[in-house]
Amino acid sequence: MNKKIELLAPGGDLDSIKAAIAAGADAVYCGLDSFNARKRAVNLSFDDFNRVIKLAHQHNCEIFLTLNIIILENEIKPLLTLLNKLVNTAVDGVIVQDLGLFYLLSEYFPSLDIHASTQVTTHNRGQIEFLNKLGASRVNLSRELNIKEIKSLTQFGLERNVLSEVFVHGSYCIGFSGLCYISSAHGGNSGNRGRCSQPCRDKYLPTDAGKEYPLNLKDNSAFFDLEELIDAGVYSLKIEGRIKGPSYVHTVVSSWKKQLLSYSSQGKLLSDNSALYKVFNRDFSNSYLKGTINKLMFIDNPRDNTLKHVEQSNAGLSHLQIEQAKQDLYDQKTAMAAEVAEKIKHLNTDKIPLTITLSGQSGQPLCVSVSTPECVFMVRSQSKLIHTENASLNRSAIDKRWKGLNNALTCIESICMRCLDADLFIPFKELTVIKNSILYQLNGAKEAVSPVELPVLNYAPPQTAKAKLSVLISSKQDLPLCSVDGVDVYYKLPDSFRKGCAEYVDLFADNKGLIPWFPSVLIGADYEAAAQLLKQLSPKKIVTNNTGIAYLAYQLGIDWTAGPYLNITNSFSLACLKEKFNCSGAFISNEINKKQIKAVRSPENVQLYYSIYHPLLLLSSRQCLFHQTVGCKKAAMDAKCLDKCEKSASIINLKGTSFAINKQKGDYVNMYSNEHFLNTDIVSDAPEQFSAFFIDLTDIGITEAREKDKTSIIRGFRELIEGQVDAAERLHNMLGQTTNSQYQKGL
Template sequence: MLELLAPAGDMESLKAAVLNGADAVYLGGKEFSARQSAANFDRDELIQAVRFCHAYNVKVYVTLNTLLKNSEIKQALEYAAFLYSIGVDAIIIQDLGFLKLLREYLPDFEVHASTQMTAHNLDAVEMLYDLGVKRVVLARELSLKEIEYISKNTRAELEMFVHGALCISFSGQCLMSSIIGGRSGNRGRCAQPCRLEYRLHDKKAYHLSPKDLSTLEFIDKIKDLGVYSLKIEGRMKRPEYVATVVSAYRAAIDGKLTKSHIEDVTQIFNRGGFTSAFMFKRQGSEMMSYKKPRNWGTYLGRVVNVKGDFIRVKLEAELNEGDGVEVFDKGIGVVVANMKKKGSIIKKASSGDEVEFYLKGAKTGDILYKTSDIELINRAKESFEGKEIKRIPIDAYIKVRKNEDIVLKIRDIYGDEVSILSNPPEIAISKPITIEKLKESLSKTKDTPYILTNLTAELDDDVIVPVSKINSLRREAIEKLLEKKQGKREEVKVNFISETMQKRNLKKLVLVTGRQDIVEAVHEYFDEVYFGGDKLRINNGNIKDLINKGIKANPWIPEIVLEEQDEIKNQLDDLKNIGINSVLCGNMGIYRYLKSKQFEILLDRGFNIFNSESTKAIDNKGSLISLELNLKEMKDLVEHTHKETMAFVYGRIKMMVSRQCFIGSSKGQGRENCALICKNKIHYLKDRMNEEFLVVPDMYCRNHIYNSKVLCMLEDLRDVCETGVDNLIVYFLDESIDDAVNISKAFREAVDMLNNKEYKLTKNIDYVLKMLNDKITKGHYYRGVL
């Protein structure tokens, strides 16, 4: 069975999802959810949510898909134990360390890997399965062909997004909101800077804002992929949206999709239409919502005349009193009231009519969109809060006989049954109980999810049972059935204590870059060199040339690996054969391959190492600590792990990787007709503060956005070293050779001094600090994220 998985940001949305045909819902508690701006569910509400959903045989998955700090791990485990005890069907997570602990403390709790874990190739999915994950939510950047390949070759259940908002970045790898505003997408607080205006190639637009995904019209193709679950995005959306979209996808899956379903979904929310994203081909400008990042609604018509604050409109669609109308992209809108046609007030107008209504600020010629449809909203509301909402049929059996306990059994359509016993009935002096009276009392189920459809009774003709007692039996039986359906489990006590390790002192300086010219110029200043990373068009050379020149360089594998996977594996085999054994790896899938070849592995940023348990979750020599932790949190992490740790102390912070080419799309082109508009060079996105963020294309037409400033901890290196971190990473991207040499010299001097327990501003260090001057950021070292 193909599962339809719906979002629920609150109890109303949950009911909207269930009553419109969802097979499962995913929701967040008020603790550790990746959608902190949603209403979310407190613990009592979670219990009610599970009871309600399970009554309808709908599964409940709870998101705990944020990265966890050391100080939060015990609380998160206790929360997971609570979720397990109340019958939650699965928990959705991002954090590798948390996954490790869940398998230890709650081995029977089903775990799903969030799309925040960036699983986008078969090996990554298989690795997660090996770690105890039952289901993997795939990255939204994959094509149907890529999904089918994974599906046919994995042991894991697969879940894919089929509708809703798209992140322009690979989820779980975006630091844009975090770096710009301190609100981390990995912590559920994304401020969506991607939905803001930027200037690229002197063109101001919403260059990073994609349309929403919709797959309604090719669900049949998706059915053939072999995936287990189809996911609708939208925990921030209102319940009417959930009801509308879920009912449409239910119809599509059941082969009953109509034109009106598509029209309703378009009306309820769209950003200038929809996109199929990367499912069929790499889309260009047609994937983006350049003019407006919010809901567009549907085209209504143009203003043909203005009199004061009233407008006359020639309609090209139906309009009702209570509909929301906006002047496109001007921020001017109104809920239609007192609409007139030929001087008479009307409630409803048709396409082709000319009508008048109040809309202050509009001008002749303005384009109007209908942003909300009152009839659609009312129809959606009726589906989850109306008088005739979907209820679950139950059969009842009651036995009322002299000198025997009264027996009441109820059974729902899913086969779940409970029995209730009560004291024997009294002998009737007059007016004995009748089957009609029993049915009347047992049918009073309106305040429950159930409706009585069939009653079987064994009834002596001279007994009496008070109506109050029948009502009490009914309530008790239904409560017992709901309790049974909830599926409570035994409570698990969490006794988590993290072992404290001894602090290390000696530091190594490590160079990481994809530029051979820089490695050749500065390698002598570094203890280790890792070369490669993303195949950026500005990078140059190859690792074999460096090795042939006598430079000991080790491979560096980036966090995103798609088309290039086989090429990377072949290169790693070659390097293994010539004695190269150490790899800096950011990709989960390649990690699995490296383990099979017995490489020594350092974990890069793709693994999001946020706590000490994550350093121990998989076999590794060491790991890069997340750039979102502050110095105090880093120190706490280091003190609780025996693994080597690395800190990023110089370089531009990569804020996102996108499979979309902003550069080509801004010129109206996609990869299919790409004329290398990028010219193999760096481009710049300029924000409203005139900060310029580097956009660097790679050889696979993915775009990489880097911070406008350079993280440089040269002046504060003592603070970094006092965390106990072992290795200090210097990363070069767009520096000149001369600048790279000066920076390398300065860091070498600084590390040598600190290893000798001294530090001062030398001439080289002072020169570099003055050279960088206002280009420097300290990242999160002193502020951190919430």
Template structure:
């Protein structure tokens, strides 16, 4: 019987790959020493990868290589050298985040199957179409989606020959993947580079709700939801865990294999989850998949919950009995390790064929030319408060300003009002958020069709794809994580983009070698309250509290709250939920990069400032009209130094550390 599903296992090292094969995985995703989103995993050498491929293929198990990080300009030649090696061996697919890498794979390596990573945060049909145009045969969907949101995307994918992949077991992230810069700003360890230091698992000063780990979520498990995934048309069931131990991988994969066999061969769903609780877990939830986003998805302990789970089942309260159960769980894990060792030893005793090699000529990157701009940069302003719209109509402000309006993430609810706003104020241009799910994405298309803006900025690639289809000028926003020349080329040639923001994560010395395509605009966010994390969860349940037990349909459009969260080292963060937008964590200080004006302003056509009302620790001694005037003065050589001095004095404290540290 042919399975509807692929069971996709993590392979953080060679031992875990062997364990996954022995446990019955259909496919394994693994990384090499560079260019993958789990630098904390041991990963593989190229020689180990070559050696394990025949073994995996003898057991009908595919091997996918993860190259799912943002790429810097200085790394392009190295990644092409690696691709030249990978195309000669029989890997079964490459998992990517970077649009520039996707472009290179499409142009030069068509023999390599391409998969869209979870780091691309895919959650609407436009994103699936964009990735299909780049050659992706499958897309890993955002972990935050419910089964009712997954089903239409899976069906849409089937119609367009793109398979859907869904995480079904392992760690949840509190933030949307690819949109978390919290670790990056804190210590330069970017999640978009596979180096996340997991500040969401940190201990914080006890909140008003008596919680010390207010951002720490339980683990994901869809073990009992298999019929829903089957009905939705999901293809690949993905287990998270490339930094987990081999006995964890073996246990989880084996249990999921048993579940798949039981359901597909006998129509019966296994309900005993006790074995899954024996290996590392933070307790389990299927809150996102079930569409029930609630406070019980959090747990105030980032460490292993296994012993606690069995102690609670036994209703044990005294420490002696709890310690006994802890020892018992430890002993059971030791027994599992012995079982894995025996299964792997049997696996490795089998004769294995020699690795095969394709005879293909190396690819060499063509030299790109930089098309310098001939005019000085202009200033653009992002507005989000209705009271600020008057600024866009003030004659006293400098000429040549452009004003953008922050489109709400709850656009389906707010569509009529948003259309009316743009029609009343035709000088405003739309700025789309990074997350637009379901009806909110459909509403974005309706908005574009109705107002037909002369240009727009989108942080959501699906909206960018739709803009191209409608023949509109669009720019890729700062949350699309653009950091190299080939990403710019991809956006222009594949998706008709007229411009793009360079990521705020990269340093000046990293951006200076980026080559601009001809007739392509570069932009940069010069001043902003920096959203370090965007979440579909409620970030107030565990901090200040909320009267609601779970998120309702009214939370996204209506809720507006703010609080401060401080870790044990005394480092504060700002949590703020704006009406119409998702929950977000902001840096404690505004980001203001005046160094860029001195060093690299000549790279950019547009410099942006974000005047959103986020109350950080930054003291601002100027009103918004004065702010605009002074930032505009930065772009006038005769006024630049005076403006830098005034802004430095009137806006303090601020941070620009990421511009100097980079990735």
């Protein structure tokens, strides 16, 4: 193995970061106490973070900062303050989800290396190009991809100087990252804000298949797949686990380091992964990577599997022997924790002490010697010292002007002035220049970057005309709705239509006013088919929830609107889409509330949309959710499952709340709330903000409105938009059980 492979470790707190460094990690990703997607981790203060960078660099380890959440409008200003501080550190990369943050970094902070988070859900070539245009130097590919798909995207990225990063160990999510809203919708804790409460790990009432944890997957481990990952060209092997402790981090990182060293030096893989079973796990699977998505990926227990593994490994032994094996494991864990504590206690993150000596005499420059445990250097003043009875060069003046040397990284331990003649004068500005020169030297001869002011965007004026009504359909039976005056009708395309592409070409050719609506997930051949369809249709307008299709529409000069699952929550995301990709419109996220929505302002020539009625999507999964619910005759998914399967099921949590699992032909499995989202308040709360309000009539999910006359539903929403008295009440009565809890809670 000649090429460099990065081993990227998690760091949730200071001791875990030290454990990763001690175990031989090439890089560590960690978060501050704000703007990162692991709020349950301890995380770091900014001062801690600076010292962590210093420690890591002393051990040839890089540090990446996670800023991987969606950003609210009122957070842009403090975010910019953070970026202005961050740009003057030695951080090696910034991990990003929010499009507004991509925009700020690429436009105003070019020295910061940008990495695309797994929350961006990168799974096709167009998305690589989209992120490349935003300045991303690497992308964390979706966990659901197989090795063939990873290799294709990695090679495509390398041709554009974009590196790939793949999760190789840690938790699997049941849903596509960035497209999971179950925690947000039913607990107010958004995964897109780092607050996921992991309801997928919750206990549910026993399903027809006899499972109590029907959404719970085993953990990911590609420990024996290193050779294939290297062959695919993957640059970084990423370990998940920022809420895990130092013993876990050290064990997993050191195991992977040994595997890498074995393959590098001997061309052979280690066959023993027993150490990985001694720290928290839910058992392991590599089925996504292998492309064998099957029911063995599930485990009906979300808790630590270590003791269960001991029982399974010692099957056939006596009860006494098994209990002794469990005790041995406890003893080993205790010893491992003590060993890690011993290894990291010498990894020092204290501030660098500065010993400063001043010397000089009248007619000569002031000489300042600075000594640290690692180096000694000299700084001299530009002007010469002058003898005067009104001396200005005293300890009080120096302390006042050099207080900036007491910062996150350094502290003044002592200042010696014995070699400096008495009664000397030098302009105070010279002391400031000397201080800056000292900081320059301590910062590795890197010039400080001046602060960036908050950019001023050119906003569109408020809407004066009433918003239009837009409707989404997914059945040819609903095509007559296209003839309803004053209503734009969109047609939802499936996640997979590679075999029926010609059918959709005919559909849109026969219905000129119909607007294509592209899905969030388009993997491999499905993306290629979607791209080909877009080229063949060359429609006047599309809506897309997939940035790969967005990039292609931009290239082809097609008018495109960003869909609701691109998670737009701030004005700078809109500016990004407009300036970088000539986007003409965007849906505002349904996760934010009235106040948060009203703070978002649109750039000129960008129309805003808001979905006021739709099935409440909780998650989309590449896995089959029927194995654990109603059962499935197939042990594993095959090519026909995505295209042909059409099935529904439900699960009920211990609070009695029901969730609908729905699979349409050509779509991945989706999970929905038992209530549709209905927000009639937004029409009167923000009438000047939106060009169109949107309703989803696709017959997906569970609702009493399925059997309702859709023309009547449309009429009801038009009356609402027109301001008719009691229109909202009539809609609520017509549509049955609905919710707008996300609009009430926000992020």
